[in-house]
Amino acid sequence: MALAGNVSKGVDLSRWEIVIGLEIHVELLTDSKVFCGCATDFGGEPNTRVCPVCLGLPGSLPVLNAKALEYAVKTGLALGCEIAPFSKFDRKNYFYPDLPKAYQISQYDLPLCRHGHLDIEVNGEKRRIGITRVHLEEETGKSLHAGTSIVDSPYTLLDYNRAGIPLVEIVTEPDLRSPEEARIFLEELKRVVEFAGVSDVKMEEGSLRCDANISVRPRGETRLGTKTEVKNMNSFRAVQRALEYEAARQVAVLESGGRIEQETRHWDEAAGVTRGMRSKEQAHDYRYFPEPDLVPIVLTPEQIEKWRQELPELPAARRERLMREYGLPPYDAEILTTSRKLADFFEEAARQFPDPKMVSNWVMGELLRLLKAEGKELDQVNVTPARLVGLLQLIRAGTISGATAKEVFEEMFRTGQEAAAIVERRGLQQISDEETIRQLVQKAIAANPEAVESYRKGKEKAIGALVGQVMRETRGKANPQLVNRLLLEALGKPGQ
């Protein structure tokens, strides 16, 4: 295990077992907020998507967004949960101005979903991670701290545009046994939620966030050690790094005879360390009570079954099918299911082209390379499955070479033009006409007596100069296999 920071240097983790549980918040992809009609779009001027309900003005009343309920239940179904036939909302009371009401509408003892699981594969081993619960709650507003950090800022600025966006909180069992496993779990969870169509899970926009509970215990011990809660991790990679650091820190403390304080620790990405909040030890007392402004939710088995039927194929099933139906290797299936859009793109193209592996190579290769280079999402670019197929057909027909095809693809990626049109306009068709190439070959032989001489004396590599000349003459468009064959025909075997 790679260890970060000074505290963990020289710590031997092999005698210790790491126990991790995660708490993940995912924003649901509704148009309006969970209890009012304010829009949920990202960005915008501060405090412009706020109304009396999400501002908590006296006399306003929340009404549950039907879509948010549906998406929360679908999240639970996608994670194999039991759906509660009877559920309700509760107030979580706290004084923190990220919500203007001084409480958050959440769910306490009767969450919508419980007892689920998600299967992941870690180093070739299948692992089933338990999901304790999934419940629906409201997102908080955004706090901006003046000054360099929360500690030395003289005041705090508040924007309530995000306050009231529907959020599911997903809590796992303490089933994860390594920081790497935690990262792999999050990656799979992200895929499941995205495939289920309930969230766009953009971590950079904060629509998926994760806190972690972690403890260590000597191998063989069955009781759990004292845990710490690690917060402020902004990427899956950061989750793994933070937990690697924290596990090593805990082991170092225990091995030197110390004891672990149960506390919240912040991950400092730049320094690569977790830091205790130095807060007064005091258990949270949220004084949950049933939300009197919202009535309970009763779900019939028929309704739950209908939503279950509506769930699209989830990543694990899709990976299996891509391998089975298109004969793809596991690696390809894994990459192609990193997002539902990518998998859809592949399948739409593969259905129109006889060689699925070639489609997969282009999607995983050139398409992903350019998307990454441009920092774009698939739906922000002009390449469509049909256009990719158009390009692949040109390669298959020998109209263009593989090298030219990459060039055409880049232009197609930028302009959205059809491959055939780009090839036509730029005159990139491969020259495969034997007579034309034979003439060029003769010309090259006549113009390079030295190369011909040394080739005939047995220096096979000398033919390269001749091929080069033909390619130059045709600005790279001559069919290279044809040039080679005709040159060999004209020159005879070397040494003769």
Added chain:
Amino acid sequence: MEKLSQEQVEHVARLARLALREEEKAIFAEQLGQILAYAAKIRELDLANVEPTAHVLGLTNVTRPDEVRPSLSQEEVLQNGPEVQDGYFRVPRIVEEG
């Protein structure tokens, strides 16, 4: 009748961000004790077959369609804010208490 302890009253007051004078603490210790005793009467009943009440109305599943409705203007949103700055509410710095 049970009285609340001084510590319990201080804890509850702290959670509600109420500053109580010493004589008020004594009054509330008494009064909150009475309220709890009154609520505790329910324990005298046999409730083995009674579902806990989640809501008094008896309604369920009141929802609205996922449709965007106009929000307030930024000016309207901020007009009751004691301090505002650049379109934001401004509050004293937040100190996490744990």
